[in-house]
Amino acid sequence: MSSHLAFPANYTDTAGSYLPSPGARDQINFVHASPIAGSILHFSQDQEIYGDGDNAEHFYKVVSGTVRSCKFLDDGRRHIESFHVAGDIFGFEDAVRYSVNAEAVNDCTLASYRKTQVVDDNHLRSQVFSSVMRDLARAHHHTMLLGCKSAREKMAGFLIEWAAIEPGCRAVNLVMSRQDIADYLGLTIETVSRMMSLLEHQGYISRSGPRHVELKNRAALRALDA
Amino acid sequence: MSSHLAFPANYTDTAGSYLPSPGARDQINFVHASPIAGSILHFSQDQEIYGDGDNAEHFYKVVSGTVRSCKFLDDGRRHIESFHVAGDIFGFEDAVRYSVNAEAVNDCTLASYRKTQVVDDNHLRSQVFSSVMRDLARAHHHTMLLGCKSAREKMAGFLIEWAAIEPGCRAVNLVMSRQDIADYLGLTIETVSRMMSLLEHQGYISRSGPRHVELKNRAALRALDA
DNA sequence: CGACGATTTGAAGACCTTCAACCACCGTGG
DNA sequence: CCACGGTGGTTGAAGGTCTTCAAATCGTCG
Known part of the structure; x- marks a missing residue:
């Protein structure tokens, strides 16, 4: 890849969302x-x-x-x-x-x-x-x-991000480990775990297994995010 | 910007650095x-x-x-x-x-x-x-x-970033306020200030005015960064 | 000089991390 | 069948880093 890589493209404006995989x-x-x-x-x-x-x-x-x-x-x-x-x-x-x-x-x-x-x-x-x-x-x-976010806000933001992947559905399937989430959010696995528990305790989410999260109150989570 | 924006370009591979303004x-x-x-x-x-x-x-x-x-x-x-x-x-x-x-x-x-x-x-x-x-x-x-960086490492990373703007010279002129730096690094102005003092005390930098920093040991700073 | 904003420094407290223990799940093998 | 060990996840307690609140200092500009 020394110098010229032709890069002509008719690109379609996707009305850029920051969320994962619009489209x-x-x-x-x-x-x-x-x-x-x-x-x-x-x-x-x-x-x-x-x-x-x-x-x-x-x-x-x-x-x-x-x-x-x-x-x-x-x-x-x-x-x-x-x-x-x-x-x-x-x-x-x-x-x-x-x-x-x-x-x-x-x-x-x-x-x-x-x-x-x-x-x-x-x-x-x-x-x-x-x-x-x-x-x-x-x-x-x-x-x-x-x-500029607290641990709880980071966790909320992460869940909102992943909820957007399957827009219809309330359930989020976390395919990655707690360690992956921690390294993405700049936290430790313990804090990630604690924030999950906190969000559940506060009624934002409910869990049926560590990697299966249901968003009970998406609007409130989004408020924590933005 | 509804849909098609033609985007042909012969782009030159700039051997992408993450530092500000290569080129x-x-x-x-x-x-x-x-x-x-x-x-x-x-x-x-x-x-x-x-x-x-x-x-x-x-x-x-x-x-x-x-x-x-x-x-x-x-x-x-x-x-x-x-x-x-x-x-x-x-x-x-x-x-x-x-x-x-x-x-x-x-x-x-x-x-x-x-x-x-x-x-x-x-x-x-x-x-x-x-x-x-x-x-x-x-x-x-x-x-x-x-x-994944401590306050000191963030500050070092920031200085290295700005030092790259004027590659030849040891002195970095910080055109932005402490508040700007803080909001960029996810810290408070007090912590930014403390880390500046710390880096000076530890011999990484010296200062002639709050916004004029001389890098005494760029290699060591870079080590904190990477 | 004097006043104001910007920066630095200090002390107390909050939040997150660290270290440690415990729990749940799962496959293996006795 | 259940004991066992391993992995991943959760919870608890103590400690450290950064923040918050407060005050002092520096710099600049009238």
Whole structure:
């Protein structure tokens, strides 16, 4: 990726939401409806997709499952930058090498593309651009969660984020571990756990298993978020 | 911005750094060397450039001065998303309305463009795309600062970020107030002040006035950052 | 000089973390 | 069948970091 990567794209304005995967469903449908320009890959839980420092020749689109982008500090601290769900594109970096690790949160199926493919494929290019804009909006929302929120507000914001993935339904299925949530929110697993219990005690949510949360009062949660 | 915004661009891979304004100098030079496709505007300190919710028809390039993008929460808390310095493009949003406020940190000069201009102007489009990719990388770095760093490390990271703006020189001129720094780092002004004193006491920096900092040991600061 | 805002410093308290123990779930194997 | 061990999650108590509230100092501009 030395110098010129042609990047023409008719991009569709997605009325940018900061929430995960607005339009994710459409994109899933697209994957199924159209021939996929990339090759299909499978990864099992916690498997590395690429590593910080690897050659960033490819980027990926999630067909099914969930992927985390994370970074490790020298002393072992881990920071999760983002989660990618079905329809999301990730790994398209403006650099020779990846700056993060990408790992499968659970078993997942990905379509892989070469960065050079965006030169010829208008539709793909447009999707990549939309994806980058969406990532930017999400990253900004993430900085707000991390920068000026209490633990309870962070937890509420996280749940609202994930509730948006399945818009119809009140139940949120947390596919990631408490450690993943903690490293995403800049908390410890104990605090995450405590905040879950607190939100339940305060009537915001109810739980039927650690990873299955029902939102009892979405409006109130959203108020904590914004 | 209803649906199709043509977005073809030959973008140059800037070997993406997360630090502020890699290539800022080139872009400044470009501003001076080429006819500016946008109209020139001036803003005085603390003046609003646009507000959260305004129509996002335009975007801007900083010619001189510094701009902050920030968001206000209902209860008055403020979060600073990013600072934009000479050469940076900001306000190019994938939505009908801005999601943040943009304000002049100090007196500044901007070039303003309509979003539709990117359709015809290849060079501008390319710059916008590079800018978006750079913003994304910076936002990710910002989430890391906020998410898994102590106050001292945040302060060090911030100084390193600003030192990169004037790469040659050891002295950093902080154009923004302590409150701005605090709202960017998710700290209070008192903590920012204390960390400045601490870093000075520990020999990382020395100060000749509150906003003029000399980095005595850049390598050590960088170690705190990464 | 004097006044005002910005910054620094101090002391007490809140929130989150750390360290530790406990619980729930699940597959294995006796 | 139940005992056992392992993993992931929850809860409790003590401690540390950052915040809050308050006061002092610095800098700038009239």
